[in-house]
Amino acid sequence: MENSEKLTNSKEVIAYIAExxxxxxxxxxxxxxxxxxIFQDLAERLNEDEKVSKTQLRTALRQYTSSWxxxxxxxxxxxxxxxxxxxxxxxxxxxxEHAQKALxxxxxxxxxxxKEQAVAKAAASKDxxxxxxxNHAKSPKPKNxxxxxxxxxxxxxxxxxxxxxxxxxxxxxxxxxxxxxNMPASIVEFNKDDVRVRLTNGLTMVVxxxxxxx
Numbered sequence: 244m245e246n247s248e249k250l251t252n253s254k255e256v257i258a259y260i261a262e263x264x265x266x267x268x269x270x271x272x273x274x275x276x277x278x279x280x281i282f283q284d285l286a287e288r289l290n291e292d293e294k295v296s297k298t299q300l301r302t303a304l305r306q307y308t309s310s311w312x313x314x315x316x317x318x319x320x321x322x323x324x325x326x327x328x329x330x331x332x333x334x335x336x337x338x339x340e341h342a343q344k345a346l347x348x349x350x351x352x353x354x355x356x357x358k359e360q361a362v363a364k365a366a367a368s369k370d371x372x373x374x375x376x377x378n379h380a381k382s383p384k385p386k387n388x389x390x391x392x393x394x395x396x397x398x399x400x401x402x403x404x405x406x407x408x409x410x411x412x413x414x415x416x417x418x419x420x421x422x423x424x425n426m427p428a429s430i431v432e433f434n435k436d437d438v439r440v441r442l443t444n445g446l447t448m449v450v451x452x453x454x455x456x457x
Contacts, residue, residue, distance in 0.1 A: 250295050252432040252439070254413050256303035259295060260285065266328025274313040276323045276338075278331040288326060306434055311349065317342035353408045356452075360405045403456040410457060411438060418456040419448075425456055 250256050261268040267275065278284070282304055286297050307313060319339050322330040403418050403425055410417075411433050418425035419440055428440040431447060438455060441447045 248294065250299060252413070253299070253303040253306045253434070254432065256295055256299050257307050260289075260300075260303070263289075264326045267324055267326045268307070272312065273316045274307070274310070276313075276317050276321055276334055277308065278323045278325040281326070284326050302434075309345070309349075311346060314342045314346035314349075357407060360407070364404065405453070405456055408452070411452060411455070419450055420454045420456055 250259055257268065258270055261270045267277065267281075269275070282301060285300050285304070289295055289300065317334060317339055319334065319336065321334050323332055323334060325331050411430065413430050413432060415430050417428055417430060417440065419428050419442070426442055428442045430438060431441050432439040433452075436452050437449050438452055439447060439449050440455075
């Protein structure tokens with residue numbers, strides 16, 4: 244049965260519950276604050292649904308409520324909603340403050356990561372330029388010599404760059420830094436700093452965002 248195929252990642256689960264409960268969940272725009280205990284309601288409603296497990300629901304719900312667009316929607320005076328879109332009471336101030344703090348911390352981490360990447364890139368570029376100038380200064384001018392064959396077989400320089408947070412999207416093709424080189428892969432799921440990728444040989448693995456390149 245095509246409708247009973249198991250969902251494979253949190254993005255698919257979120258899209259599925261947004262389709263099932265459109266008055267509660269959304270995959271675009273600002274999200275509505277959810278009723279406290281919404282997981283139990285979801286688990287009961289989807290108890291017989293073979294497409295999604297409770298573990299998948301819990302993971303997807305955690306990703307949904309930690310997203311920037313959800314945290315943006317947690318504002319003073321806004322009502323929580325249940326699966327059917329019914330209002331379930333105004334948000335408490337402590338919950339609003341918690342959401343604002345979580346949002347700012349998340350944005351600060353992204354800014355810090357981007358700054359580190361920019362500094363590392365600039366340092367690598369400066370170091371490379373210094374080595375090039377040093378080599379040029381030491382190297383004598385060639386005197387009717389033919390290029391060595393070893394230069395023709397020289398390994399091309401790595402032109403990849405560190406991946407930015409905005410480029411971490413499901414389906415995007417990336418390079419995974421394996422230490423000895425970069426391996427092509429595609430992103431299948433991500434949650435903050437952990438990213439699940441699928442290599443060209445079909446193997447999936449979880450890596451840190453800092454190991455991804457473009």
